[in-house]
Amino acid sequence: MELLVTYDVATTTPEGAQRxxxxxxxxxxxxxxxxxxVFEVVCSDADWVRLNNAFQRIxxxxxxxxxxxxxxxxxxxxxxxxxxxxxxxHDDALVL
Amino acid sequence: MELLVTYDVATTTPEGAQRxxxxxxxxxxxxxxxxxxVFEVVCSDADWVRLNNAFQRIxxxxxxxxxxxxxxxxxxxxxxxxxxxxxxxHDDALVL
Numbered sequence: 001m002e003l004l005v006t007y008d009v010a011t012t013t014p015e016g017a018q019r020x021x022x023x024x025x026x027x028x029x030x031x032x033x034x035x036x037x038v039f040e041v042v043c044s045d046a047d048w049v050r051l052n053n054a055f056q057r058i059x060x061x062x063x064x065x066x067x068x069x070x071x072x073x074x075x076x077x078x079x080x081x082x083x084x085x086x087x088x089x090h091d092d093a094l095v096l
Numbered sequence: 097m098e099l100l101v102t103y104d105v106a107t108t109t110p111e112g113a114q115r116x117x118x119x120x121x122x123x124x125x126x127x128x129x130x131x132x133x134v135f136e137v138v139c140s141d142a143d144w145v146r147l148n149n150a151f152q153r154i155x156x157x158x159x160x161x162x163x164x165x166x167x168x169x170x171x172x173x174x175x176x177x178x179x180x181x182x183x184x185x186h187d188d189a190l191v192l
Contacts, residue, residue: 004100004165006102006131006133006134007131008131008132008180034163035102035103035104035133035161035163036104036133037102037131037132037133038102038104038134038163052176052178055178056178059178059179060179061178061179061180062179062180063179063180064178064179064180065131065177065178065179065180065181066177066178066179067130067131067134067175067176067177067178068175068176068177068178069100069165069167069171069172069175070171070174070176071165071167071171072168075165075166075167078166079163079164079165080148080163080164080166081161081162081163081164082148082151082152082155082157082160082161082162082163082164083155083156083157083158083159083160083161083162084104084157084158084159084160084161085161
């Protein structure tokens with residue numbers, strides 16, 4: 001499945017800044033960061049359950065917000081990018 | 097059409113902060129802000145052309161980044177929200 005994860009984590013406190021780092025690190029384990037607070041994730045249903053559970057353990061329900069959009073397969077390839085891009089294909093071979 | 101607009105605008109300079117305000121104000125004219133830098137837009141093809149042109153006039157191609165994902169109709173209703181929500185339906189009647 002393809003998921004677009006966007007998050008707002010309140011960083012006005014040291015605890016908030018730490019939560020932001022935790023959310024970012026977690027997302028980096030499942031997807032590709034395309035903007036500061038936006039990740040494109042390609043994962044299995046089981047991964048999504050794990051990711052969802054981990055988000056819930058980290059975030060503060062009052063201050064933070066995470067939104068997860070289910071995307072059609074191929075949506076990431078057809079995104080319109082204006083300005084600076086930070087993008088690598090998810091499923092193409094990595095050439096070293 | 098339904099579009100998810102996410103943006104990173106560099107705010108380390110006064111010009112950057114101004115661009116951020118301009119992008120936010122522009123998006124507010126076409127959609128609903130659901131996170132600091134995320135808008136859900138429901139618009140016509142012609143609106144999308146106008147929005148795209150306006151983005152290109154505002155942003156700095158080196159420093160800023162805007163991503164526009166085309167969504168399936170109904171995607172906004174099926175988003176998974178964790179933590180704080182900031183959401184109103186797009187196409188339901190507004191009760192005053």
